[in-house]
Each structure stands twice: as structure tokens, then as C-alpha cells.
Amino acid sequence: MTFQYFLQLVISGLVIGSIYSAVALGFVIIYKATRVVNFAQGELLMVGAYVCYAFLVQMHVPFWAALLLTVLFGMVLAMLVERLILRPMIGEPAISIIMVTIGLSLVLRSVASAIWGTDILVYEPKLFPQEMISFAGVPVSLEFVWCFVLSVFLLAVFSIFFKYSKAGVAMRATAFNQQVAQSMGISVKHIFALSWVISAVVSGIGGVLIGNINGINNTLYHFGLKVFPATILGGLDSILGAAIGGMIIGILENLSDGFCKTYFDLSGVKEVAPYVILVLILMVKPYGLFGTKEIERV
């Protein structure tokens, strides 16, 4: 394995990983605020990619407007989902809530494939310039650079939002203790809705970015399953953890795939490596790099 190949794997892993980070961010926001493990995160991503396709290619809207409309659509969808499906489930056991999000994922998936079919669709025209630039001797598509920059921008915006804005502080308060937050005048209902909205928007944009690189079809939701390794590595309730975890998982899956291809002649390691990493992390450090340790008292 040459150093150049290694570097190439790291760079492409970092780019894909940055999208994992964005989607993992969406996942963590929902988990932190509402304690819901959202198995439909990948479907939110897929729907975002499809909706943007509908505006951009089918209705010939310029890219910036299409992206804006996608964000709007994501907001409305998230609000409906939160109000109609998740709110009646408050107080139910964790397994029922997991199951309801799985049910939601089936619905979203089937609606998407009923509308857009199962063929691979591509954004036409491409969203970003296709030229190659050289980075430390490794050719990198400008598309990748744009993708990385946008994801990191997204992560930065939301980190600042959580740290400094009033709504962000209210969300953190709710995550810390719902009853106390409510008695301080924070509407927990609104916070729940807001966290779903942010999550859907972030995942939707992630979907557009990944759809631009890989093309969109009805298996795009698999991408959402990668948030589990990413969030577990970073800690299930840590936003910083989601950002770093996503990128590490992206790089590790690429590297392990490259290593196994070169040295063991074993292909397809990419699909399974993140989950092996996940199990290892859970055995060694169950609360991840930055997660809150749960202390139990009787």
C-alpha cells in the first residue's frame, strides 16, 4: 500500500465521514432532546435527496431555491412526524418508540419508491464543479471539497446555535432535565418539534450532498444506518462526538476496506467494518468518546 493510496483513502473517507457527521448530528439532536432513537434518520436523508431532485431536475428550479425548498419541506415533514407519530408515544417503553420509528421508516421508504421508482437518479446539472485539484500529490475532485466544506459549515452553524442562541440553550436545558426546563418556562413540546425540524433539515442537506456524489435511489437509506457506529463512537448524546465520530468512522471504513483489499484480497469489508468497530467500542468504552456516563442509584 503506497502512501499516496493511503492518503487517497483518508481523504475520501473524510469527505464521506463529514456527511456521516451531519446525519449523526441530526440523530443526536433528536436523541438528546427527546430520548428517541430515530431509526428513520436514513429515510429523512433519502427523502431530502429525492425532494431536491424533484425541484431541481423535474421542476427546473435553480439550485439555491431547490435547496431552500428542500429545507422547507423537511421542516414541514418533521413537524408532522413529531406531532402525529412521536408525541402520542411519549412515556412508552424504549422498544415501542424504536418500533414506531421503524414503522415510519417503512412508510417513508415506500412512499419514496412509489413516487420516484427504484432507478438511480442523478442531479442534472451537477451541483458543484467537477474539476480535479491536487492535494498533497493526490488528485481530489472539487465536488468532494465542496461537499466537505458544506458539511463542516453545517456542523459549525449548529454548534454555534446550541452554544449561544436562546433556542439552543433551551434545547440543552430540556435535554438536561425536562421538568426543570418546563418550570423555567420552556415549552418542552416546542423543543421536541424544533429538534425534529433541525434533525430533518440537517439530514436532508446531507442527503442532497451524498445524492450528488453517489446518485439517488431507494437504497440511499442504508447510509442512515451508519449513524449508529458514528454516534456510538462519539457518545450517543454528544454533538461534538457526532461530528468527530462520523469522520473517524468514514476514514476507518475506507482504510479497513483498502487494507483488506490489498493484503487479504477480501472485498466488501466497507459494509461491515463500521459495525465491527461499533461492537468493539461498546465493549471497551460503552459511552463513547464524549458521551455522558449514566450513573444509576437505587
Added chain:
Amino acid sequence: MQYCGDFRTAYERDMELLQTPFVKVCVTAFFVFLLAWPFLVKSAFLWITLQILIAAIGAVGLNILTGFTGQISLGQGAFLGVGAYTSAYITAKLGLSFWVGVPAAGLVTAMAGMVFGIPSLRLKGLYLAIATLASQFILEWIFLRWESVTGGSYGIVIPRPSLGGYVFESDRSYYYIVLLIAAAMVLFAANLMRTRTGRAFMAVRDHHISAEIMGINLFKYRILSFAISSFYAGVAGALYGHSLRFVSSEQFNIEVSIVYLAMIIIGGLGSILGSIFGAVFMILLPKLLTIVTAKMAVSIPGIAELATALEQGIFGMIIIVFLIFEPDGLAHRWKMVKAYWKLYPFSY
């Protein structure tokens, strides 16, 4: 003197599985009915019943783990696969009998379950759910890649069982094997829950720290629960493989795990009867959807294509609606109905 209502004065009476003569008669009659069933219905219905029985074994197993011990598992589909592949390897590649293959499938799957259950010592709830999800993907990958054993993407063709020269080739004869195994395993599960082990499981579920303080070895019982649950999954998987005469990796993907989880949630967590209701419901539902779609396609042309695409969505919708409006499952509803008729016409 005859009292109305049933009064029990000994713990043995209180813990009996079939508590009144009426229930005994009903259960016996139902079993006789199941024995006669293959002679009453068409082969398509027999096939569905066969699948329901197999699913019931897997669902009971998952309910032991999730409903009784409180360990969420998203890997039941893969464990079914381990069982199916073990039995397929033993019968088709080693040439041994079905009667060796199925118990071996159970044991090998129990081992696999124990290995993937090890994280359960440190992990609870959501973390464990995600760990078992990982085991699902890892096992699925192994099914596809370990070609010398699993046949890779080609799968394995396996025979139906035989005994002393008689081959159980028809669905009808195979149905009886499955029925007996299913009945035995459901009975075992119902009995298990009346023993020290079963009570320990429930104590771990209700409050694991209190359970530990009472002297229950958490690690032992959690691993045991994983082992028993996986044993059930393994047997169900093996029976499923032999029923189809073919095993391949797509039969055991994440969707199967989801369907099994839906079975026990819709049926009722922590209820053996609920697992069976769930199995019936989840196997019948797709068939019913197909029939309804076909009927509607006759009157409204063009809806057929859309409906097949939306079938999965309707399935998901029903899961959601069920969870919102019937969170305690069908077993709970069944209890309510029974109580209603018992007290009829006085509702209190």
C-alpha cells in the same frame, strides 16, 4: 358448595398453566383442530399455517429475551439465519439427518447468541439494541462471504426430513413435524416462566439493580436468556430453511428482524400467548394486503402498481397505528375481551 369465580387456595393451583376445566377443554380442542387442519384447507392456506407456526417459535424466543428479560434485540433475523445455515450445512453438505440438523442448529445459534450477548452485561436498552443491530449486519455479511459453508450468494439447496425411509416431502407431512416441535417449544417456554429461572428473567427486566441485590447473577441470566432465545431462533430458522428447501442470505436480513420485533410488540411483550398472536398477525397481514390489492385492482385499474409499491408503507402504517392505539398488544386486548364475557352482563 359451588362458588362463582375460581378461588385458589394453593400456590400450585395458582401457577397452573391451564387453570380451569373449561380452558383445558378449549386448549385440547384447539390442538385437535390444528391436527385436523391440513385435511380441512387448501395447500396455500396450509403453507401459511406452516409459516405461522415457524414464526411463532421465533417470536416466542424473542419474547423470552425482549419481553421477559428486557433485552432489546434487533438481530433475531440473523440468528434465524445462523440456525438455517447450520442445519443446511449439516443436512446438505455433511449428509446427516434432519433430526441431527435441527437440534444442532439450535445449539450453534445459542452459542452465537451468547457471544453477541456478552455486551449485554455492560449495555442496556438503546445501547444493547444498537449492539444487536451490529450483530445483524456482521452475521449477514458472514452469510454472504463465507462461501465454503454458506454457498455465498447462490445459497444452499436442502432436503426435507426423512425418518426410517419415509420422506416428509409434502407440506402436509412436514406440517406435523413443525406442529409438534412448535407445541413442545411453546410449552417449554410457558413452563420456563414458572421456574426460578423465569422469575429471575423478569426480575432482571423489572429492575436489574434490585435483582442483583436479591442475589440474581445478572451476567448469568442475561447470557442464559440470550442463549435460550437464540436456541428458539435457531430451531425456527432451521425449520424455515427446510420448509423452503433452500437457504440464502436475503431471507435473513434486517427486515426479518423488524418483522419479528413487530410480532412481539403487536402481540404483547412478556406474553407467550401474545407472541403467537403476533406471529399470526404479522404473517397474515402481508397476505391480506396482497389479496386486498388484487381485489381493488379489478375495480380500480392502475391502483395495483401503486399499491404494491405502497404495501410496505401500509405495513409500516399499521405498526405505527397499532403502537399508538394498542400499546399493550393483542394479548392485552384478548384479556379484556375474556374479562368482558366472564362478567357479562355486569361489567364490574
